Amino acid sequence: MSNELLISAEMSEADRLTIAAGPADGIGLMRRAGEAVAAEILKRYPAAAHVHVLCGPGNNGGDGYVVARILADSGVSTTIWASGAPRPESDAAFAAAECPIKPRPLSGFAAEPGSIVVDALYGAGLSKPLSGDAAKAVDTATALRLPVVAVDLPSGVSGTSGDILGRAFRAEVTVTFARKKPGHLLLPGRGQCGEIVLADIGIGDGIIAQLAVSTFENVPDLWLREFPVPAVDAHKYKRGHVGVFSGGPSATGAARLSAMAAARSGAGAVTVLSPPNAMQVNATHLTAIMLREAGSLEEVQEFLTARRPEALVFGPGLGPEPKVGNFALQLIKALADGARDEATASHASAIVLDADAITSLAHQPQALFEAAREPSAPVLVITPHEGEFGRLFPDIAGDKTLSKLAKARAAAVRANAVIVYKGADTVIAAPDGKAAINSNGAAWLATAGSGDVLSGIIAGLLAQGMPLFEGTCAAVWLHAEAGSRFGPGLIAEDLPLALVPVLRELFDARTAAQ
Ligand SMILES: NC(=O)C1=CN([C@@H]2O[C@H](COP(=O)(O)OP(=O)(O)OC[C@H]3O[C@@H](n4cnc5c(N)ncnc54)[C@H](OP(=O)(O)O)[C@@H]3O)[C@@H](O)[C@H]2O)[C@@H](O)CC1
Numbered sequence: 001m002s003n004e005l006l007i008s009a010e011m012s013e014a015d016r017l018t019i020a021a022g023p024a025d026g027i028g029l030m031r032r033a034g035e036a037v038a039a040e041i042l043k044r045y046p047a048a049a050h051v052h053v054l055c056g057p058g059n060n061g062g063d064g065y066v067v068a069r070i071l072a073d074s075g076v077s078t079t080i081w082a083s084g085a086p087r088p089e090s091d092a093a094f095a096a097a098e099c100p101i102k103p104r105p106l107s108g109f110a111a112e113p114g115s116i117v118v119d120a121l122y123g124a125g126l127s128k129p130l131s132g133d134a135a136k137a138v139d140t141a142t143a144l145r146l147p148v149v150a151v152d153l154p155s156g157v158s159g160t161s162g163d164i165l166g167r168a169f170r171a172e173v174t175v176t177f178a179r180k181k182p183g184h185l186l187l188p189g190r191g192q193c194g195e196i197v198l199a200d201i202g203i204g205d206g207i208i209a210q211l212a213v214s215t216f217e218n219v220p221d222l223w224l225r226e227f228p229v230p231a232v233d234a235h236k237y238k239r240g241h242v243g244v245f246s247g248g249p250s251a252t253g254a255a256r257l258s259a260m261a262a263a264r265s266g267a268g269a270v271t272v273l274s275p276p277n278a279m280q281v282n283a284t285h286l287t288a289i290m291l292r293e294a295g296s297l298e299e300v301q302e303f304l305t306a307r308r309p310e311a312l313v314f315g316p317g318l319g320p321e322p323k324v325g326n327f328a329l330q331l332i333k334a335l336a337d338g339a340r341d342e343a344t345a346s347h348a349s350a351i352v353l354d355a356d357a358i359t360s361l362a363h364q365p366q367a368l369f370e371a372a373r374e375p376s377a378p379v380l381v382i383t384p385h386e387g388e389f390g391r392l393f394p395d396i397a398g399d400k401t402l403s404k405l406a407k408a409r410a411a412a413v414r415a416n417a418v419i420v421y422k423g424a425d426t427v428i429a430a431p432d433g434k435a436a437i438n439s440n441g442a443a444w445l446a447t448a449g450s451g452d453v454l455s456g457i458i459a460g461l462l463a464q465g466m467p468l469f470e471g472t473c474a475a476v477w478l479h480a481e482a483g484s485r486f487g488p489g490l491i492a493e494d495l496p497l498a499l500v501p502v503l504r505e506l507f508d509a510r511t512a513a514q
């Protein structure tokens with residue numbers, strides 16, 4: 001696996017463990033890092049007239065000296081602009097000593113059109129906003145529209161949060177080492193990285209395994225082994241049953257989108273639970289999806305006891321009124337009570353709370369968090385976009401010291417729920433601290449009803465028995481992949497069918513791995 005995302009302390013620890021295990025030493029790792037960057041430059045820009053390497057005072061700068069030496073050895077016209085000398089006896093000082101090019105001060109940095117910039121100012125050690133000569137260098141490279149190759153991270157981008165400190169280079173390509181960092185995937189950092197190249201510098205998988213990393217890129221590797229493949233003797237209820245709550249007569253579409261997505265993602269049976277006055281309109285539009293009248297908690301409980309759905313979707317199209325939030329709380333409580341009482345065991349073990357459910361609970365978040373903490377409560381997946389996140393977790397949302405990743409994690413702990421903090425850089429976080437950042441989304445997904453489809457996919461996969469975190473991650477990835485592949489013209493109705501070719505590939509990969 002190479003889906004772990006390392007924060008700066010974890011990268012340093014990987015470095016330390018690798019050196020301790022031998023035979024590589026610090027300068028050896030630095031040489032390999034610099035070689036990987038130089039190889040990328042020689043491959044991508046074989047005709048570059050001149051390369052300007054900007055070197056900072058730390059090890060990021062050290063990598064830059066290695067790059068400059070190799071480029072010069074390869075006959076490329078190369079200049080080094082340094083923002084300070086490396087600390088004596090450091091690996092960067094060795095790298096600088098091995099480099100035959102005499103550095104010029106960064107304050108004089110000037111470049112000509114047609115040249116390439118290598119940004120080796122700051123990487124994992126970025127500690128404050130870019131200012132002075134470094135900020136001026138960003139402005140020069142930007143004004144001249146020079147291709148920038150970033151070493152590890154574009155200087156100015158925090159590897160931990162993806163935030164831009166002051167200003168940052170916008171790279172055409174970023175070469176990073178061993179594993180990506182959260183800042184490569186979180187916005188706005190992701191937008192500064194260009195293409196990300198992951199270089200192996202000799203930090204082995206065994207070393208990474210020792211770090212017990214809890215942050216991952218959301219790629220199929222993370223959950224494929226849990227992806228449901230129906231057994232030969234599967235019948236429809238064995239393949240999982242999802243219940244989706246419908247809104248009133250003029251707001252039924254969202255539930256149907258969710259229901260269709262749950263069915264397409266493999267749930268064997270899906271039931272729309274409709275208020276009495278929306279039965280007619282739902283009946284007119286549903287074919288494979290079942291329909292059941294459920295206007296009261298009693299009727300919902302009858303359904304739960306009789307049909308034992310594994311997962312429920314509650315929220316899309318229900319309206320943001322407080323009574324919707326109250327109903328959500330009653331439902332969670334009813335399921336918790338049912339789980340305690342074998343005789344009436346109402347089944348659903350997971351509820352996806354989305355859209356209006358989130359907004360309608362915003363005036364009583366504490367009640368939700370307490371209900372979710374009940375020992376026999378169903379597991380919750382809450383799927384807020386930024387606005388909804390701010391309504392349910394206003395203090396966490398407003399904390400400027402927290403990254404989106406940290407906010408999602410804090411919310412997951414508080415709500416005792418898996419949080420899907422949606423956006424172009426969706427973060428999925430579990431209460432145990434595990435988190436993943438999604439990276440395969442596209443702007444086409446920002447379309448009405450897209451979130452309703454996502455809720456349905458989550459419920460569909462959980463109903464088939466996927467573990468909570470992995471199932472939610474798989475759903476987010478599938479939804480993004482289907483939308484990205486469909487591309488221009490996508491509307492939410494297209495998404496359930498667009499899942500089909502993606503599912504085919506996952507099934508093939510899953511069965512090939514068995
Ligand atoms: N770990 C590994 O496995 C490997 C790591 N490798 C490489 O090492 C890099 C990390 O190196 P690093 O820790 O020396 O940090 P780095 O980014 O060079 O910056 C530290 C220096 O910059 C300074 N400084 C920071 N921000 C500033 C600002 N805005 N404005 C001005 N100054 C600022 C900071 O000053 P201070 O905070 O101390 O005041 C300090 O002097 C990593 O990104 C990768 O490229 C590879 O060689 C392969 C193996």
Ligand SMILES: [K+]
Pocket residue numbers: 060119120121122123150151152153154155
């Ligand atoms: K850099």
